[in-house]
Amino acid sequence: MCGFCAFRGSCKYDYYYGEPQAALSKVYLIVKSLPERQAPGGFFYWREVGMLRNLTMKNQINIRKAVENDVAAMVELWKEMMDFHKELDQLFTRKATGHEGWTDFITGHISNDDSCVLVAECNNQIVGQCLGFVSEYPPGITSKRYGKFQELAVTAKFRRFGIGEKLFSEMVTWFREHGIKRTQVRVSVHNELLTAFWRKMGFRPYAETLFLEI
Numbered sequence: 611m612c613g614f615c616a617f618r619g620s621c622k623y624d625y626y627y628g629e630p631q632a633a634l635s636k637v638y639l640i641v642k643s644l645p646e647r648q649a650p651g652g653f654f655y656w657r658e659v660g661m662l663r664n665l666t667m668k669n670q671i672n673i674r675k676a677v678e679n680d681v682a683a684m685v686e687l688w689k690e691m692m693d694f695h696k697e698l699d700q701l702f703t704r705k706a707t708g709h710e711g712w713t714d715f716i717t718g719h720i721s722n723d724d725s726c727v728l729v730a731e732c733n734n735q736i737v738g739q740c741l742g743f744v745s746e747y748p749p750g751i752t753s754k755r756y757g758k759f760q761e762l763a764v765t766a767k768f769r770r771f772g773i774g775e776k777l778f779s780e781m782v783t784w785f786r787e788h789g790i791k792r793t794q795v796r797v798s799v800h801n802e803l804l805t806a807f808w809r810k811m812g813f814r815p816y817a818e819t820l821f822l823e824i
């Protein structure tokens with residue numbers, strides 16, 4: 611059944627076929643963006659629906675450490691993330707063979723004790739991933755070690771279910787267990803979605819990366 615219009619079979623919302631959770635999420639986001647007066651059932655009703663949606667989905671998501679067998683699925687998620695970035699900035703255009711390099715890169719991190727690679731799984735499908743690793747600032751300052759977030763991605767149909775936040779929280783736990791007190795992430799200034807996400811997680815800017823084509 612299409613989760614959006616409840617039509618049994620193919621309909622114009624076929625994208626949602628078999629995914630009522632995702633459909634509910636999209637409807638909720640549209641309604642949430644409406645002024646209170648226009649929201650069917652009132653904003654507060656929809657806020658409850660939103661909370662229920664998040665709770666239901668969160669219970670179905672399993673966050674665990676990645677293993678080598680996950681890498682093929684993770685590469686597909688990486689490609690999706692890169693193509694999303696490329697729409698905003700051509701710098702992120704991936705090479706035809708780029709996934710091979712990324713495969714080696716992430717496999718190396720999976721087997722590195724100073725790194726943590728997490729995946730979010732729903733019904734045996736990898737729907738999200740995140741890499742965290744211990745890094746160091748240049749010499750000369752008191753607290754050199756910090757935790758770096760990288761490669762965070764949630765596949766499009768599963769966004770806004772709290773999966774990104776769940777990956778973030780698990781990674782924070784791992785960093786704390788490794789004595790890390792400060793974390794950071796590099797964010798494209800063109801990616802407003804991402805900026806909104808990291809700000810919501812409590813991050814704030816402390817430096818600016820500049821570039822010049824020569």
Ligand SMILES: CC(C)(COP(=O)(O)OP(=O)(O)OC[C@H]1O[C@@H](n2cnc3c(N)ncnc32)[C@H](O)[C@@H]1OP(=O)(O)O)[C@@H](O)C(=O)NCCC(=O)NCCS
Nearest residue numbers: 691762763764769770771772773774775803804806807810
């Ligand atoms: C960024 C990303 C990982 C977020 O994952 P997610 O599972 O959708 O995030 P969550 O549902 O946990 O969102 C947590 C909060 O972040 C903020 N947020 C997330 N997506 C947002 C959006 N599109 N617009 C505004 N705020 C957003 C909201 O405050 C949200 O809380 P709310 O839903 O209660 O309002 C996901 O959108 C993604 O994969 N984006 C493309 C890839 C990418 O840019 N990766 C970053 C590499 S460093």
